[in-house]
Amino acid sequence: MHGLLRRLFAPRWQHPDPEVRLKALNQLDPQQPTQRDALKTLTEDGSDTIQLAALLALDDIQGLISGYAKRPQDEAWLNAVCQRLTGVEGHIDLTQRQALVAQLSEPRLLNTIALQGDNLDLRLTALSQLSDEHDLIHQACHNGVAAVRHQAAQRIENEESLKQLLKEARRDRQVVRLARDKLTQLRNDAEWLTEQQAQREQLLKQLEKHANAPWEPLYGGRFRHLEREWQNLEHPSSTDQEERFQQAILSCRKTLHDHETQEQARQQSLIRRAEAESTRDKLLEGLEETLDGLRQASEVSAQDIDSLRAQRQLLGQRWQTLSDLHPPSNTIQQRYTHALTHYENYMEAWQRWSETESILESALSTNDHPSIRQHIKRCAWPDELAPPALLKSAQTALRAEAIIEQRKTPSLSAITAELDNFEHLLERGAFKSASRLHQRLKPSLDTLTNEDAKPHKARLKHLGAQLAELRDWRGFVAGPKREQLCASIDALADDQYMAEEALDRHHRQLVKEWKSLGDAAANREQSARFRAASDRIRERLKPWLKQLTQERDINLRSREALCEQLETLLDQPAEDADPDMLREIRDKARHQWRDYSPVPREQAEAVGRRFGKIRHRLQLLIDQRAEQIGQQKRALIEQVQALQNDSEQPLAKRITQTKQLQQQWRQLGRAPKGEEQTLWKNFRHACDQLFAQRDAHKSEQAARQQQQLDNMQALIDQMDSWQPTHANEATILDDYLKQASKLEPLPHNRRSDGMQRRLSGIVRARRERLSRLAVADTVQQWQALLPLIKAHIAADQQALAGETTAEIDASSLLNTKLPTAFTDAHQQRNVARQATSAPLSAEQLTALEDDLARLRVHLSLLALGSVKQRDEPLRLAIQVERLNEGLHSERSRAEEIIDVLAALLALGPMPLALWEKEVKELDSLLNRLSRVPHP
Incomplete structure (x- = not known):
């Protein structure tokens, strides 16, 4: 139921x-x-x-x-x-x-x-x-x-x-x-990606090949070039490629380190070898000086020999010690062997002299010249060494005896030597010299009557027969030769087509051969024939010889002009003359000098000496300028080394200065030969060290930028996970932005661009949410004022009914203190109520209704973004006012809502019917504004 x-x-x-x-x-x-x-x-x-x-x-x-x-x-x-x-x-x-x-x-x-x-x-x-x-x-x-x-x-x-x-x-x-x-x-x-991958793979292959290659002078430069090329590629490498790259880098650096270690060891070995060579040279020079002093001494004593023996013993000990460490060079070893040979000869000679000294002294006291000669021969004292005093006395005695014997008889030994010379001339076929020597020897031998001269006379006779045979032979050979020369010169004189230069050369050759025959088989007819043909040739060559003389004069003047030009250049040389240009001038001058030939024989030697002096002066100027350039380049090396150790200046500025120094180096000429390569090696090494610092700085900067991007990524992720729940959390957003500003500027790449876009989107979303939270807080403040608003409405009704009203006390109605933004509006509402007489006129009621509708439309724009069709005129008017106010100052949405609500609180006295007509829509709009979207 x-x-x-x-x-x-x-x-x-x-x-x-x-x-x-x-x-x-x-x-x-x-x-x-x-x-x-x-x-x-x-x-x-x-x-x-x-x-x-x-x-x-x-x-x-x-x-x-x-x-x-x-x-x-x-x-x-x-x-x-x-x-x-x-x-x-x-x-x-x-x-x-x-x-x-x-x-x-x-x-x-x-x-x-x-x-x-x-x-x-x-x-x-x-x-x-x-x-x-x-x-x-x-x-x-x-x-x-x-x-x-x-x-x-x-x-x-x-x-x-x-x-x-x-x-x-x-x-x-x-x-x-x-x-x-x-x-x-x-x-x-x-x-681009394929190209980057191909480039990275190609660089990896080159780097791995380079890592397996042995060291050579350009190994370090190629390694640094490949490393820079790898770092310049924008696309990041894969893990496998990075591992291969690091492995190849380690291998290359190990090769460089091993070479540097070997080079240092080699340099140390060379230094020790040089020190050993220097020590050997000084020891050997001491022994050689002692031997030279011994040779130049007036006589040799036992003290000199003892000193030489002690020095030799010391040299042998030091030489063996140094040889155990480093073997000597071939040159110094030859010098050492040569000096030891002299030393041994001198010591053997002194030993022989020590054995024969007492015997020779006895023979010298008895004037036993055969015994003295025998003992001196047995002693075999070296010719380059001064003999001892006793030996010198013995030699003097023998020379005196030989002079006495030579005065008694002609020197058969001299005649023997002359005969040997005569025989040698005959063997050479020197007829004229042999004939003159025969004419001088024959009278000398004819004067000798002793038995010792007979062999020499027989020998002279035999050689004289050879001389006569040589005379006949020369005549037999020279006859056909003269006939041949005459026929050749006649044919040469009749040849009308041969060039003058070839004709002159053949003519001179024939004349030279004719003169070389001398008087062998000579006759007047052939001589006249040869001379006539020669005169014909000379007559024919006169124009050519005249032209040749003119050319020689021109060449001579050209050489003199060249010398004058070079002397002018050398008298006033430019202070900054380029040695390379001077070398070019020197080489061109040599070529021009060769081109300006031949010259007259009389002036050739003088102008040649002049050109030689000029070349010497020019070479001195080249060496001087090259030395100056060498000093400037050494100064540039010192500047680069100073920049390398200068930690106060920024690295970029030091790199710029280094490049300027490189430009200055290129503008300078070459240093002296032998120094240029050493200076260039030192300069390049110093520059490479500085560029290595730049590469290390770039790597460090790349790592720092990567860390910066990682930190920014972590900060963005943290901001993305943070959702504000209260309007007062705007400080947290400001702290995030301060942290982000410290990490900026970011490197320019795709990742940083994406980060910036994501960060902007997150900041925009968080600001929007904070704005919504601020609006919600403002609405909550308004809702907390509802008891005060209701009290004002009730008091307004009493005032409009003609009753006496008391001033509204905000503190008695509110549990909290009245916000500052609404304090003035509250007072204005009380004042307006007291100043208004009841009842309101139609005009006042219409104005009040319009103001309330205007505030409602304004609030609707802020809450919904749109208004009803009937409020469209008010919307347009409010939009114009907002635009005008925005030109002077920009207000937030919360501030604008506070202004609208404060104006709403101050608007009065307000009839209850009018208020109830609008209050529902106002509450609906405020409820919308108080809603905060879920995070």
């Missing part, structure tokens, strides 16, 4: 029949609290249709979205959600719809919103939630808004999707162009 009564008297929206409930639902008014509660109850009904109808009646978009999530295949729910989110149905403000769309992930719903949304930002928000490239292609090709099409096209990155977009997007040229540009960029990026 109770159930029947309950069904009979229960509301129709609780009827068991779904159709009855649906009909009753359509009659419920959501504006009535009771009926609104019924609608909320029906949102949990068992029928999907009733739930959908109840949610539509309540305009509950959040409930619609939640219900659709459970029924993704239900078209009714899909259409309902789409109509509400796109703005076709319902009164949901744009900001809330954007926030809801930003949380969606269902592609069908997002595609529909992007295609049918009533606001560009709403469409773009829905598009930003789409991730499938097929959906993006559909939006880029079929969306009715160009900005959405372009945004969708920009998000397509896949090559196949871009090709499909290029085929289907025919209605929008910009989309086609964008797809074509992206395809081109993808191809370029792929080519």
Whole structure:
């Protein structure tokens, strides 16, 4: 019975029949609290249709979205959600719809919103939630808004999707162009990536090959070049490539280190060898000086020999010690052997002299000259060494005896020597010299009558016969030769086609051969014949010889002019003359000197000496300038070394200065031969050290930039995970921005650009949320003032009724202190109430109604972003005022809402009917403003 009564008297929206409930639902008014509660109850009904109808009646978009999530295949729910989110149905403000769309992930719903949304930002928000490239292609090709099409096209990155977009997007040229540009960029990026990979692989192969190669002079330079090329590549290397690169780097550095170690060891060995050579040279010079002093002495004593023996013993010990460490060079070893040979000869001679000294002294006391001669011969004292005093006396005695014997008889030994010379001349065929010597020897031998001269006379006779035979032979040979020379010179004189130069050369050769015959087989007819032909040739050569003389004079003047030019240059040389240019002048002068030949024989020697002196002076000037350049280059090396050790100046400035010094080095000429390569090696080594610092600095800077990017990435991730919950958390965002500013500027690359875009998006989202939180706090402050507002409304009614009212005290009505922003408005409301007389006139009531409507429209703009059609004029006026105020100062949304609410508090006295007419919509707008989207 109770159930029947309950069904009979229960509301129709609780009827068991779904159709009855649906009909009753359509009659419920959501504006009535009771009926609104019924609608909320029906949102949990068992029928999907009733739930959908109840949610539509309540305009509950959040409930619609939640219900659709459970029924993704239900078209009714899909259409309902789409109509509400796109703005076709319902009164949901744009900001809330954007926030809801930003949380969606269902592609069908997002595609529909992007295609049918009533606001560009709403469409773009829905598009930003789409991730499938097929959906993006559909939006880029079929969306009715160009900005959405372009945004969708920009998000397509896949090559196949871009090709499909290029085929289907025919209605929008910009989309086609964008797809074509992206395809081109993808191809370029792929080519660039392939090229980078190829370059890295090629560099790796070169570096690995270089690492396995032995050291050579350009090993370090090539290694640094390959390392710089690797670092200059923009695309990062793979892990395997990086491992191979590091392994090759270690191998190359090991090769360089091993070479440096070997070079240092070699240099130390060379230094020790040089020191040993220097010590040997000094020891050997001491022995050689002692031997030379011994040779130049007037006589040799036992003390000299003892000193020489001691020095030789010391030299032998030191020489053996040094030879055990480093063997001597061939030159110094030869000098050592030569000096030891002399030493041994002198010591053997002194030993022989010591053995024969006493015997020779006895023979000298008895004037036994044969015994003295025998002992001196036995002693065999060296000729280059001064003999001892006793030996010198013995030699003097023998020379005196030989002089006495020579005065008695002609020197047979001298005659023997002359005969030997005579025989030698005959063997050579020197007829004239042999004939003169025969004429001088024959009278000398004829005067000798002793037996010892007979062999010499016989020998002279035999040689005289050979001389006569030689005379006959010369005549036999010279006769045909003279006839041949006459025939040759006649043929030469008759030859009219031979060139003058060849004719002169052959003529001189024939004359020389004729003169070489001397008087052998000479006759007047042949001599006259030869002379006549020679005169004919000379007569024919006179014009050529005259021309040749002129050419020689011209060459002589050219040589003298060349000498004058060079002397002028040398008398006033430029202070900064380039030695390379001077060397070029020297070489060209040599070539010109050779070209200016022949010259007259009389002046050739004098002008040659003059040119030789000039060349010597020019070479001195070249050496002087080269030495100056060498000093300048040594100064440049010192400057580079100073820059290398200068830690106060920035590295970039030092590199710039080093490049300037390199430019100065190139502008200078060459240093003296032998120094240029050493100076260049030292200069290049110093520059390479500085450039190595630059490379190390670049590597350090790259690592620092990488760390900077990593820190920025961590900061962005931290900001992304942070969601503010109170408006006063704006300081946290400021702290994040300060940290980000400390990490800036970031290096320019794709990663940093992406970071900047992501950071900007996060900051924009967090600022928007903080703004919404600030607005919510402002609304909460207003809601806390409701007791004060109600008191003002009640007091206004009393004042409008003509009753006396007291001033409203905010402190007695509120639990907290009245906010500063509303203090002035509260006082203005009290003052306005006291100053207004009841009842209000029609004009005052109209003005009050207009002000209240204006505040409502202003608040609607801030809450919904749109107004009703009837409020469009007010919206335009408010927009103009907002633009004018924005020119002077920019206000936040929360500050603008505070100003509107303060003006609303100050507006009065307010009739109750007018207030109740607007208060519901005002409360609805404030409720919307107080909603904060979920993080």
